[in-house]
Amino acid sequence: MLNYEEDIAMYSIKVANDPRTCNRVVIYRPSKNIVSQNDLISLWEQKTGNKFIKDFVSEEEIINLSQTLPSPENIPVSILHSVFVRGYLMNFKLGKDDLEASELYPDYNYTSIDQLLDIFLLHPLPPASAAFE
Incomplete structure:
Protein backbone atom coordinates (compact mmCIF):
# COMPACT_ATOMS: atom_id res chain seq x y z
CA MET A 1 0.00 0.00 0.00
CA VAL A 35 -12.98 15.94 4.48
CA SER A 36 -13.98 18.21 7.33
CA GLN A 37 -12.28 18.13 10.70
CA ASN A 38 -15.43 16.59 12.19
CA ASP A 39 -15.56 13.88 9.49
CA LEU A 40 -11.90 13.02 10.10
CA ILE A 41 -12.42 12.78 13.85
CA SER A 42 -15.54 10.64 13.35
CA LEU A 43 -13.68 8.27 11.02
CA TRP A 44 -10.81 7.96 13.51
CA GLU A 45 -13.29 7.25 16.32
CA GLN A 46 -14.89 4.51 14.21
CA LYS A 47 -11.52 2.90 13.45
CA THR A 48 -10.19 3.02 17.02
CA GLY A 49 -13.43 2.49 18.93
CA ASN A 50 -12.51 5.47 21.10
CA LYS A 51 -14.58 8.62 21.51
CA PHE A 52 -12.98 12.04 21.83
CA ILE A 53 -14.27 14.62 24.26
CA LYS A 54 -15.16 17.54 22.04
CA ASP A 55 -15.62 21.16 23.00
CA PHE A 56 -17.30 23.07 20.20
CA VAL A 57 -16.34 26.69 19.79
CA SER A 58 -18.51 28.85 17.58
CA GLU A 59 -17.03 30.80 14.70
CA GLU A 60 -18.14 34.00 16.44
CA GLU A 61 -16.11 33.08 19.52
CA ILE A 62 -13.02 32.40 17.42
CA ILE A 63 -13.39 35.68 15.53
CA ASN A 64 -13.87 37.54 18.81
CA LEU A 65 -10.69 35.97 20.22
CA SER A 66 -8.70 36.84 17.09
CA GLN A 67 -9.86 40.46 17.39
CA THR A 68 -9.48 40.88 21.15
CA LEU A 69 -6.35 38.92 22.04
CA PRO A 70 -3.17 40.99 21.98
CA SER A 71 -0.61 40.32 19.32
CA PRO A 72 1.04 37.77 18.94
CA GLU A 73 -1.50 35.62 20.88
CA ASN A 74 -4.16 36.39 18.24
CA ILE A 75 -2.09 34.95 15.37
CA PRO A 76 -2.64 31.21 16.13
CA VAL A 77 -6.35 31.83 16.62
CA SER A 78 -6.56 33.62 13.26
CA ILE A 79 -4.67 30.82 11.52
CA LEU A 80 -6.86 28.14 13.08
CA HIS A 81 -9.95 30.08 11.97
CA SER A 82 -8.75 30.36 8.39
CA VAL A 83 -7.73 26.68 8.16
CA PHE A 84 -10.39 24.83 10.16
CA VAL A 85 -13.42 27.09 9.94
CA ARG A 86 -13.04 28.83 6.60
CA GLY A 87 -11.11 25.98 4.92
CA TYR A 88 -8.79 28.33 3.03
CA LEU A 89 -6.18 25.62 2.39
CA MET A 90 -8.63 23.59 0.30
CA ASN A 91 -11.60 25.84 -0.31
CA PHE A 92 -10.38 27.70 -3.37
Whole structure:
Protein backbone atom coordinates (compact mmCIF):
# COMPACT_ATOMS: atom_id res chain seq x y z
CA MET A 1 0.00 0.00 0.00
CA LEU A 2 1.37 3.40 -0.93
CA ASN A 3 1.44 6.28 1.47
CA TYR A 4 0.91 10.00 1.04
CA GLU A 5 4.59 10.81 0.39
CA GLU A 6 4.77 8.12 -2.29
CA ASP A 7 1.60 9.54 -3.88
CA ILE A 8 3.17 12.99 -4.04
CA ALA A 9 6.37 11.54 -5.52
CA MET A 10 4.45 9.54 -8.13
CA TYR A 11 2.35 12.52 -9.16
CA SER A 12 5.50 14.68 -9.29
CA ILE A 13 7.20 12.20 -11.62
CA LYS A 14 4.11 12.01 -13.83
CA VAL A 15 3.79 15.81 -13.93
CA ALA A 16 7.49 16.31 -14.72
CA ASN A 17 7.24 13.98 -17.72
CA ASP A 18 3.87 15.17 -19.04
CA PRO A 19 3.87 17.79 -21.82
CA ARG A 20 0.32 18.83 -20.77
CA THR A 21 1.71 20.23 -17.51
CA CYS A 22 4.48 22.38 -18.99
CA ASN A 23 4.29 25.89 -17.48
CA ARG A 24 1.09 24.99 -15.61
CA VAL A 25 0.19 24.87 -11.93
CA VAL A 26 -0.67 21.34 -10.80
CA ILE A 27 -2.48 21.01 -7.47
CA TYR A 28 -2.66 17.73 -5.53
CA ARG A 29 -6.18 17.86 -4.10
CA PRO A 30 -8.07 14.59 -4.68
CA SER A 31 -11.76 15.31 -4.13
CA LYS A 32 -12.34 12.11 -2.14
CA ASN A 33 -9.68 13.21 0.37
CA ILE A 34 -11.23 16.56 1.17
CA VAL A 35 -12.98 15.94 4.48
CA SER A 36 -13.98 18.21 7.33
CA GLN A 37 -12.28 18.13 10.70
CA ASN A 38 -15.43 16.59 12.19
CA ASP A 39 -15.56 13.88 9.49
CA LEU A 40 -11.90 13.02 10.10
CA ILE A 41 -12.42 12.78 13.85
CA SER A 42 -15.54 10.64 13.35
CA LEU A 43 -13.68 8.27 11.02
CA TRP A 44 -10.81 7.96 13.51
CA GLU A 45 -13.29 7.25 16.32
CA GLN A 46 -14.89 4.51 14.21
CA LYS A 47 -11.52 2.90 13.45
CA THR A 48 -10.19 3.02 17.02
CA GLY A 49 -13.43 2.49 18.93
CA ASN A 50 -12.51 5.47 21.10
CA LYS A 51 -14.58 8.62 21.51
CA PHE A 52 -12.98 12.04 21.83
CA ILE A 53 -14.27 14.62 24.26
CA LYS A 54 -15.16 17.54 22.04
CA ASP A 55 -15.62 21.16 23.00
CA PHE A 56 -17.30 23.07 20.20
CA VAL A 57 -16.34 26.69 19.79
CA SER A 58 -18.51 28.85 17.58
CA GLU A 59 -17.03 30.80 14.70
CA GLU A 60 -18.14 34.00 16.44
CA GLU A 61 -16.11 33.08 19.52
CA ILE A 62 -13.02 32.40 17.42
CA ILE A 63 -13.39 35.68 15.53
CA ASN A 64 -13.87 37.54 18.81
CA LEU A 65 -10.69 35.97 20.22
CA SER A 66 -8.70 36.84 17.09
CA GLN A 67 -9.86 40.46 17.39
CA THR A 68 -9.48 40.88 21.15
CA LEU A 69 -6.35 38.92 22.04
CA PRO A 70 -3.17 40.99 21.98
CA SER A 71 -0.61 40.32 19.32
CA PRO A 72 1.04 37.77 18.94
CA GLU A 73 -1.50 35.62 20.88
CA ASN A 74 -4.16 36.39 18.24
CA ILE A 75 -2.09 34.95 15.37
CA PRO A 76 -2.64 31.21 16.13
CA VAL A 77 -6.35 31.83 16.62
CA SER A 78 -6.56 33.62 13.26
CA ILE A 79 -4.67 30.82 11.52
CA LEU A 80 -6.86 28.14 13.08
CA HIS A 81 -9.95 30.08 11.97
CA SER A 82 -8.75 30.36 8.39
CA VAL A 83 -7.73 26.68 8.16
CA PHE A 84 -10.39 24.83 10.16
CA VAL A 85 -13.42 27.09 9.94
CA ARG A 86 -13.04 28.83 6.60
CA GLY A 87 -11.11 25.98 4.92
CA TYR A 88 -8.79 28.33 3.03
CA LEU A 89 -6.18 25.62 2.39
CA MET A 90 -8.63 23.59 0.30
CA ASN A 91 -11.60 25.84 -0.31
CA PHE A 92 -10.38 27.70 -3.37
CA LYS A 93 -11.11 27.45 -7.04
CA LEU A 94 -8.44 26.39 -9.46
CA GLY A 95 -7.52 28.92 -12.10
CA LYS A 96 -8.52 28.28 -15.69
CA ASP A 97 -5.01 27.05 -16.52
CA ASP A 98 -4.49 25.08 -13.28
CA LEU A 99 -4.69 21.29 -13.21
CA GLU A 100 -5.61 18.87 -10.43
CA ALA A 101 -3.36 15.80 -10.29
CA SER A 102 -5.95 13.13 -9.53
CA GLU A 103 -8.13 14.38 -12.41
CA LEU A 104 -5.15 14.53 -14.74
CA TYR A 105 -4.18 10.92 -13.92
CA PRO A 106 -7.46 9.13 -13.05
CA ASP A 107 -5.83 5.71 -13.52
CA TYR A 108 -3.47 6.27 -10.56
CA ASN A 109 -4.86 4.91 -7.28
CA TYR A 110 -3.89 7.50 -4.70
CA THR A 111 -3.95 6.75 -0.97
CA SER A 112 -7.31 7.66 0.54
CA ILE A 113 -7.85 9.25 3.94
CA ASP A 114 -9.33 5.94 5.07
CA GLN A 115 -6.18 4.07 3.99
CA LEU A 116 -3.93 6.66 5.64
CA LEU A 117 -5.73 6.22 8.95
CA ASP A 118 -5.25 2.46 8.64
CA ILE A 119 -1.52 3.05 8.11
CA PHE A 120 -1.38 5.27 11.21
CA LEU A 121 -3.11 2.57 13.23
CA LEU A 122 -0.62 -0.10 12.11
CA HIS A 123 2.47 2.12 12.27
CA PRO A 124 1.85 5.05 14.62
CA LEU A 125 4.11 8.04 14.28
CA PRO A 126 6.16 9.21 17.26
CA PRO A 127 4.51 11.98 19.30
CA ALA A 128 5.17 15.51 18.07
CA SER A 129 4.97 18.76 19.96
CA ALA A 130 2.07 21.07 19.24
CA ALA A 131 2.56 23.84 16.72
CA PHE A 132 1.09 26.46 19.05
CA GLU A 133 2.07 26.18 22.67
